[in-house]
Amino acid sequence: MESGGNPLYRCSNCRNPLALVEDLLSKNFIAKSGKAYMFRHAMNVVLGPKYDTQMITGRYTVADVFCSKCNERLGWKYVQSYDMKNRYKEGTFILEELKMFQQY
Ligand SMILES: [Zn+2]
Secondary structure, eight states, rough: OOSSSSEEEEETTOOOOHHHHHHHHEEEEETTEEEEEEOOOSSSSSEEEEEEEEETTTEEEEEEEEEEOOEEEEEEEEEESSSGGGGGTTOOEEEEEEEEEEEO
């Protein structure tokens, strides 16, 4: 297998590296634009102010996530969950599939 470093996701707008494939936790998220992925970490992103929001799975405190280079809104970060069963999401990043491309 070819190995030229770690495969990662980049901003589709400006090619800024955003997240490593090894930090991908789930592809089963839905954002307004369509599919979204959950990551353990994200890099080169800027967080907006925290706010509370009601989602299908419960109530959360989240912060919008923006590309640090082009300011495109990429998704959101789960800051806190009001529901015990969703605590595992705290600290994770949800990035919209449409806003990224994968590079091997
Ligand atoms: Zn960007």
